[in-house]
Amino acid sequence: MNAVANYNFAYLDEQTKRMIRRAILKAVAIPGYQVPFSSREMPMPYGWGTGGVQVTASIIGPDDVLKVIDQGADDTTNAVSIRAFFAKVAQVATTTHTAEATIIQTRHRIPERKLEAGQILVYQVPIPEPLRFLEPRETETRKMHALEEYGLMHVKLYEDIARHGRIATTYAYPVKVEGRYVMDPSPTPKFDNPKMHRSEALQLFGAGREHRIYAVPPHTDVVSLDFEDHPFEIQHFEQPCALCGAEGVYLDEVILDDRGGHMYVCSDTDHCEERRDAGFVGVLGMQEAAE
Amino acid sequence: MSDEPLLKVSNLTKFYGSRLGCADVNFELYPGEVLAIVGESGSGKTTLLNTLSANLEPTSGEALYRMRDGSWRNIYELSEAERRFLTRTDWGFVHQNPADGLRMTVSAGANVGERLMAVGDRHYGCIRDTALDWLGRVEIATDRIDDQPRSFSGGMRQRLQIARNLVTGPRLVFMDEPTGGLDVSVQARLLDLLRQLVGELGLSAIVVTHDLAVARLLSHRMMVMKGGHVIEAGLTDRVLDDPREPYTQLLVSSILQV
Numbered sequence: 063m064n065a066v067a068n069y070n071f072a073y074l075d076e077q078t079k080r081m082i083r084r085a086i087l088k089a090v091a092i093p094g095y096q097v098p099f100s101s102r103e104m105p106m107p108y109g110w111g112t113g114g115v116q117v118t119a120s121i122i123g124p125d126d127v128l129k130v131i132d133q134g135a136d137d138t139t140n141a142v143s144i145r146a147f148f149a150k151v152a153q154v155a156t157t158t159h160t161a162e163a164t165i166i167q168t169r170h171r172i173p174e175r176k177l178e179a180g181q182i183l184v185y186q187v188p189i190p191e192p193l194r195f196l197e198p199r200e201t202e203t204r205k206m207h208a209l210e211e212y213g214l215m216h217v218k219l220y221e222d223i224a225r226h227g228r229i230a231t232t233y234a235y236p237v238k239v240e241g242r243y244v245m246d247p248s249p250t251p252k253f254d255n256p257k258m259h260r261s262e263a264l265q266l267f268g269a270g271r272e273h274r275i276y277a278v279p280p281h282t283d284v285v286s287l288d289f290e291d292h293p294f295e296i297q298h299f300e301q302p303c304a305l306c307g308a309e310g311v312y313l314d315e316v317i318l319d320d321r322g323g324h325m326y327v328c329s330d331t332d333h334c335e336e337r338r339d340a341g342f343v344g345v346l347g348m349q350e351a352a353e
Numbered sequence: 354m355s356d357e358p359l360l361k362v363s364n365l366t367k368f369y370g371s372r373l374g375c376a377d378v379n380f381e382l383y384p385g386e387v388l389a390i391v392g393e394s395g396s397g398k399t400t401l402l403n404t405l406s407a408n409l410e411p412t413s414g415e416a417l418y419r420m421r422d423g424s425w426r427n428i429y430e431l432s433e434a435e436r437r438f439l440t441r442t443d444w445g446f447v448h449q450n451p452a453d454g455l456r457m458t459v460s461a462g463a464n465v466g467e468r469l470m471a472v473g474d475r476h477y478g479c480i481r482d483t484a485l486d487w488l489g490r491v492e493i494a495t496d497r498i499d500d501q502p503r504s505f506s507g508g509m510r511q512r513l514q515i516a517r518n519l520v521t522g523p524r525l526v527f528m529d530e531p532t533g534g535l536d537v538s539v540q541a542r543l544l545d546l547l548r549q550l551v552g553e554l555g556l557s558a559i560v561v562t563h564d565l566a567v568a569r570l571l572s573h574r575m576m577v578m579k580g581g582h583v584i585e586a587g588l589t590d591r592v593l594d595d596p597r598e599p600y601t602q603l604l605v606s607s608i609l610q611v
Contacts, residue, residue: 196456209434213471217456220463220470223477224499289477 072119072152078102082120082275086266089277094239095207096190101273105147110140111169112270114186115147118167121182121266122148127155129163134171134312134329141169158332170233172254174311174333177263179280185248187269190276192236192246212244215287223292232297238285239278247284253296253312258284303328304346306337357419359384359525359557360405365414367397367404373581374400378414380576380586384524387551387558389572389589391565391604397581398561399529405559406446406527407436421524441468445518449530451510454517455502461488461513462498468521487516491546508539512546519550528560532567544570565608569593577601 070076078100085099104112122128128148132141136158144167145156157163160173167184177183193203196214206214215236222230235252239245247258248267258265258278265278278284288294302309304325311333313326325346328334338347358381367374375397382388390398403409405416407428415427421443431439440446448454455464465484466474474480485495491512493505502510511531518526531547532540548571551558562568568575568589575592577585577600585598596602 205433209437211437211471213467213473216470216475217459217463217467220466220477220480221459224460224462224481288475290475291478 072122074102074119079120082116085275086277089275090279093278093282094243094245094276096274096276098273099275101270104270108271109188111144111186113268114167114184115144116270117184117266117268117275118165122152122154122165124154126164127157127162129157129160129166131171132169135331137331160332170249171329172250172257174330177261179262181263183263183265185267187248187267190246190269190272190274192244207243215244219287219289229292236287238287240283245276251297251312255286256296299326301326302344303334304344306334306342306347307344308337358382359419361417363415365404365416366412367400367409368412375581378583382557384557385555386574387560387572389568389575390561390578391563391568391575392578393563396578398578402527402529402559402561407440441471442521443523445523445526447514447518447526447528447531449533451514454514455510457503458501460499460501464502464513464517465520472521483520487520491516507535508543511535511543524557526556526558528558530562531560547571565593
């Protein structure tokens, strides 16, 4: 056999893609429900996004433009590797610009720029079951989902308040989808939870090791769980991005030296670059320009 | 006590394959009544309790339960959703080993509050106040509310388990050897507490025990089981003071005297 005989568009064989597409269709039909699928071995270790890569491989076409982010950044190992992977096995165009992308595979962030109709956001999910750490039995958690018994989820939030005085869960914050299924939005910061609510883009979640796919179709209600007297809140940052001066975005802390120096910069690198190109300058960005 | 029973059990039989668990059990339980099931190990007590509490499917027979709306339902014909709702609101189950009935990794307050949250209570302050109230009623210091049951003594765990079960105001509580594994002074306090709560709340209870002293203190009526069959039933004092069956006589005479 020669190399060409072994080649198939986007790495997976067509039967596998059909199987995954069926799971995706079912997931879209039942928002927030975890659909089991026969996850394949991928040429990368578990935890690197095998679920997300399989979903992307199943939905990508030759005309798609792919963007891959890891914690908001386009230039980290995971993002660069997966982007290069699809550039090689599917010869698709890749981009770092959110607006140009038709498929965005993400590890733990939602881009700051509002997603539009026609875009698809693919999440890499490590543990799809929001009840897992409270109830280790899979048979029991499935039953709890089936019977809509979600009191346990609030036990976790209760514990947070009892221990910390507030809901201290900051990522993988549980949400209720379309008033029915409680879903783990993958370990995105809770800052991003409101972006999922009634989003125009299709959101697909793939968990490779756990063999689960779930989805939030466009214009679907996604409500974060909370208590009446302790309502859901997102993180707030005291200062704007040090490079582009953006406010109301999610910031990462960057250590600058070994004397306690640090700065806060946009976690979404594309958003930060676009703003700087447009002439916005932050506190430290100014110094850089002056030097 | 009201005139209408809460639970009517007829011809309840449970086989494990070809092996008998319990057979042909018939009784009625009235509101506010405590029924003890006694017998030696392997006599079918726990099988009967697990079948009555719908943890096990009976081989034949039925158990009719009077719901809060007054309608009679066979508990084995309820849908799974209805049954699970019933077991966490209108019923309680106190396990012999508190670790089976508690969540050992969440705080005492959350353990008590779980049932409230399960039925849709979403106000943290209210849930916590209720939890504090219940910890007080089962004599657990209220400053232990944020401690995990892991750090509690055996007696405290058992009392916490009772509070967790009673918080939704159940009408029927199943108890499987509630005082097993506790030392005698703690047993006495727990029995005192149980008796008081059962009286205050007008609970019905079915208590499985091999300890006749527990049955004497807690229960109004008792059933003696042997080899899966109920061999004698009646008022607790009558059965213990004037046992009719040879086996019951043996059981009563085996109580250690100090």
